[in-house]
Amino acid sequence: MERDIIMKNNHRKGWMEGDIFQFLITSLKGISQVILIENALTGVIILIAITSTSFLLGVVSLLSSIIGTFIGKIGGADEAKIKQGLFGYNSVLTGIALTLYMSGPYHWIIALFGAAVTAILTASMMHTMKYLELPVLTTPFIILTWFMLLVTYRLKVINLTKELVPQDLSNWKLNIEGDINWIEGTFSGIGQIFFLDNTLSGIILFIAVFLAGWRLGLFAVVGNAVALLVSYWLGAEHLLIYEGLYGYNAILAMIAVGSVYNDNKQWVQPLLTGILAAILTVPLTASVATWLLPYGLPALTMPFVLSTLIILGARKVLPRL
Amino acid sequence: MERDIIMKNNHRKGWMEGDIFQFLITSLKGISQVILIENALTGVIILIAITSTSFLLGVVSLLSSIIGTFIGKIGGADEAKIKQGLFGYNSVLTGIALTLYMSGPYHWIIALFGAAVTAILTASMMHTMKYLELPVLTTPFIILTWFMLLVTYRLKVINLTKELVPQDLSNWKLNIEGDINWIEGTFSGIGQIFFLDNTLSGIILFIAVFLAGWRLGLFAVVGNAVALLVSYWLGAEHLLIYEGLYGYNAILAMIAVGSVYNDNKQWVQPLLTGILAAILTVPLTASVATWLLPYGLPALTMPFVLSTLIILGARKVLPRL
Amino acid sequence: MERDIIMKNNHRKGWMEGDIFQFLITSLKGISQVILIENALTGVIILIAITSTSFLLGVVSLLSSIIGTFIGKIGGADEAKIKQGLFGYNSVLTGIALTLYMSGPYHWIIALFGAAVTAILTASMMHTMKYLELPVLTTPFIILTWFMLLVTYRLKVINLTKELVPQDLSNWKLNIEGDINWIEGTFSGIGQIFFLDNTLSGIILFIAVFLAGWRLGLFAVVGNAVALLVSYWLGAEHLLIYEGLYGYNAILAMIAVGSVYNDNKQWVQPLLTGILAAILTVPLTASVATWLLPYGLPALTMPFVLSTLIILGARKVLPRL
Incomplete structure (x- = not known):
């Protein structure tokens, strides 16, 4: 009898350890879901890319994903959705964005609070979009x-950090001067998804995507190339182009439209509609930025x-x- | 035979009187529904609080509720919804708001016209929100x-009255100086739901809520307290805090989330989620106000x-x- | 045997010619659908009115309708909806608007690209509005x-052409001076639906509507008259009134609410609700214009x-x- 109890206890303890392990895997998937991928290893590599740029950002990213996933769990959400990391990725992005755009000694506490509210908003939008049979993507992060x-x-x-300056549209002058560093442009686009603008992070992130599937990686590369060429050809600001600010939305749109939300697993149709989606992000980036100018807000992944x-x-x- | 006809006439007359009485009861419920309560007596006391501040506002409130309810009736809406006062409360708020924010000799006519259109907009939004299984709340009033x-x-x-001044966000300076009158703050929050900012009206309104149920009253008190503390702690403008401009949204959110739209009739969960909703209204008040700054529009109950x-x-x- | 093949070929060729003819008819219906009418002849007359004002605009209109319809076809949309011209009208309006508001040698290429994307956006909004059982109307054109x-x-x-000037709401002064040319006002309203502001085009367009049905024509005339009187009585800018900028939305709303989307084919109810819809467009025109002032955008058919x-x-x- 005693033995039985011990065994049971061991068994329970084993389960608990398994639960914690499972929870961590899910939180890492939450990080990889930012680029629409469900893969814990990809999540780890992304976390390395973030942490190598800023230790604080790395910690905030992981904690945000944990918080988002935890809210999904205690809120009683559908277990399958939680396990895909779908309650994590919006919180990760909010955590990073608020840490970067806010200043003051407690800005990371506000960032983590924002990550928590993002998970609730994500649930709310999942409910709304369910009727339209469309995914919420990163809308909760953007809105929050x-x-x-604006609260600041x-x-x-x-x-706020000084970076955000509200401007009058009537005083706005477009200046596209300056050379483009094409190599920097190639790797900064994917980095900007996580607000990172160094070449090394970009390279690590491309590895993270290719690791989840070489087809996905190819789509990411093509999406970025399309954005670079189209934005250059349409005369966007060169500084923004090589900082990757025209690229990150194109990469995400290309992966989403061409691969993740596409049942067609051949090449021609996925590539063509993916490229169409990538092209559309270029004028959309320009117009969303203009629209937000009076408020000084960033376009994010809108x-x-x-x-x-x-x-x-x-x-x-x-x-x- | 003659007797029969007389009796029938009496009977019919009786019905008509009953109809008018029923219609008035419904219109009073329309006033109480502003604070999510279906209770004609609560409506009467609210009407007293409004009229004691301004006779014109009292008349406009009652007429607006009557107009909204009347449009529901002649439009052929679901009788049960009409009787709950659901076609009245948005019209009441529009009537009050337009009377206060507009000037000129005929501003109350425009206010009543606005109340009529609000009822149509309410019907339209009821249709839209039905699919999401969510209530319209005061959205029609806010939008209209x-x-x-903006029409002005x-x-x-x-x-417009002079109060509304469009401002450039880049010229905005936050000034939180000034003492807070905590007693005024305690009673002005609930008054601001009806655009009233005197202590007496606030006390009468609290009585109106407690009369509909002491649990509701308690939620209103807690919601207001949460907003006062959180907005003070986060460093909101002191003037706005004690005028109740951070409190009225929190009271409504606390009542809605904690009680009216909550099947759980115990204490812990309703209080906790209610408080969460009340806390969220504080940053939301700040951000909606910033968002509307270039237009000089008030946040209302958004x-x-x-x-x-x-x-x-x-x-x-x-x-x- | 040989004869059979020849006959088959002829037959096939005949079909193809028929297809092209059918496709052209559909594209002309796409033009007439701008005023909610499905009638190829009406489309032809509208095309004459546009071309008589500007040859380029005429060509762009027809090409835009063809492009929109073509996208519906290759995209595999419901054949019945395509044949009604429902994939054409938003593209027509986008084509015209972008040609007029943009400058530079390639502005018409951008306009046609915009027409193509509009057809995709139309499909997307059809999906969204299906759940609400409401039509998309001209929303895709407006948004796009x-x-x-803003992209410019x-x-x-x-x-951009110089016409669009972003303005600060705080510097805005209303000036309603100037005489109204009532005859010009009578015919410019319907012209403004297609961005035309000369009297002749207005007369031709009225003919196009009456040709599709004298009841429709009457609704158009009444809608325009209502807008002229209400906007004058409420003190709108006289210049805008007689240029038809308060009239075109009223005409469309009157036709839509009173006739096209109204099962009641009698007179009283359709006329009354149609007039209500027409009246509402007047304050809506004023408020949408104010709302867009900081961006210098036109209200279009919002x-x-x-x-x-x-x-x-x-x-x-x-x-x-």
Whole structure:
């Protein structure tokens, strides 16, 4: 009898360890889901890329994913969705964005609070989008981050970094001068998905994507190339192009439309509609940035969300798209 | 035979009187529904609080509720919904808001016209939100009032009071100086739901809520307290805090999330999620105000609507929330 | 045997010719659908009105409708919807608007690209609105045109004409001086639907509507008259009134609410709700214009869309509306 109890205890302890391990795997998937991939190893490599740029950002990313996943769990969400990391990725992005855009000694606490609220908002939007049979993508992160940045103007304890400057559209002058560093442009786009703008992080992130599947990696490379060429050809600001600010939305849209949300696993149609989605992100990046100018807010991944939702929605009516 | 006819006439007359009485009861419920309560007596006491501040506002409130309910009736809406006062409360708020924010001799006519259109917009949004299984709350009032205030810039006969000043976000300076009158703050929050900012009205309104149920009253008190503390702690403008401008949304959100739209009639979970909703209204008030700054529009009850819809929506995916 | 093959070939050729003819008819219906009418002859007359004002605009209109319809076809949309011209009208409007608002030698290429993307956006919105049982109206055209106009601030190759000037709301002064040319006002309203502001085009367009049905024509005339009187009475800018900028939305709303989306084919109810919809477009035109002032964007047909969707949505809850 005693033995039985011990065995049971061991068994239970074993389960608990398994639970914690499973929970960590899920949180790492939460990080990889930022680039629409469900793969814990990809998550680890992304975490390395982030941490190599900033230790604080790395910690905040992992904690944000844990918080988001935890809220999904205690809230009683569908276990399958939690395990895919779907309650983590929006929180990860909010955590990173608020840590970077806010200043002051407690900015990371606000960032983690934001990550928690993002998980609730994600649940809310999942409910809304369920009826349209469309994914929420990174909408909860975008909405929450915009709102939190606007908050800073009204509450003393929360402060913006100097980077965000509201501007009058009537005073705006476009300046596309300056050389483009094409090599930097090649690797900064994927980095900007996680707000990283160094070449090394970009290379590590490409590895992370290729590791999840060489087809995905190829789509990421093509999406970035399309954005670089189209934005250059249309005369976008050179500084923004080589910093990757025209690339990151294109990469995400290309992966989403061409691969992740595409049942067609051949080459021609996925590549073509993926490239169309990538192209659309370029004017969308330009217009969202103009729209937000009076508030000084960053476009974040809104161009990716708009481009992807337009095409995924259209596909329900135009099945060959 | 003659007797029969007389009796029938009496009977019919009796019915008609009953109809008018029923209609008035419904209109009073329309007033109480502003604070999510279906109770004619609560409506009467609210009407007293409004009329004691301004006779005109009292008349406009009652007429607006009557107009909204009347449109529901002649439009052929579901009788059960009409009787709950659901076609009245948005019209009441629009009537009050337009009377206060507009000037000129005929501003109350425009206010009543606005109340009528609000009822139509309410029906339209009921249709839209039905699919999401979420309530419309005060969204029709907010949208219509914002649009009507923007109208004033383009049509000569409609004029704004001086209070609304569009401002450039880049010139905005936060000033939180000044003492807080905590007693005023305690009673002005609930008054601001009806655009009243005197202590007496606030006390009468608390009585109106407690009369509908002491649990509801308690939620209102807690919601207000949470908003006062959180907004003070986060460094909001002191003037706005004690005028109740951070409190009214929190009270509504606390009542909605904690009690009215909560099947759990115990204490712990309703109080906790209610408090969460109340806390969220504080940053939402700050960000909505910043967002509207270039247009000089008031936030109205938008922070309450956003906080409540986020949590009610999330609850469909996170059932334990 | 040989004869059979020849006959078959002829037969096939005949079919192909028939296909091209059918496709052209559909494209002409795409033009007439701008005023909610499915009638190829009406489309031809509209095309004459446009071409008589500007040859380029005429060509762009027809090409845009062809492009939109073609995308519906290769995308595999529901054949019945394509044949009604429902994939054409939004593209037609985008084509015209971008040709007019943009400058530079290749502006018409951008306009046609915009027309193509509009067809995709139309499909996407059809999917979204299907759940609400509401029509998309001209929403895809409006959204796409606004976004493309905002794009011009950020991409060198795309330029705005000088007409669009972002303005600060705080510096805005309303000036309603100037006489109204009532005859011009009578015919410019319907012209403005297609961005035409000369009297002749207006007369031809009225003919096009009456040709599709004298009841439709009457609704168009009444809608325009309502807008002229209400906007004058409310003190709108006289210049805008007689240029037809308060009229075109009212005409469209009157036709949509009173006739096209109204099962009641008698007179009283359709006329009354149609007039209500037409009246609502006047304050909506004023408020949408104010809302867009900081961006210098035109209101386009947004007032028509808002007025019509509010009433069609409300009708689901208020069946007698």
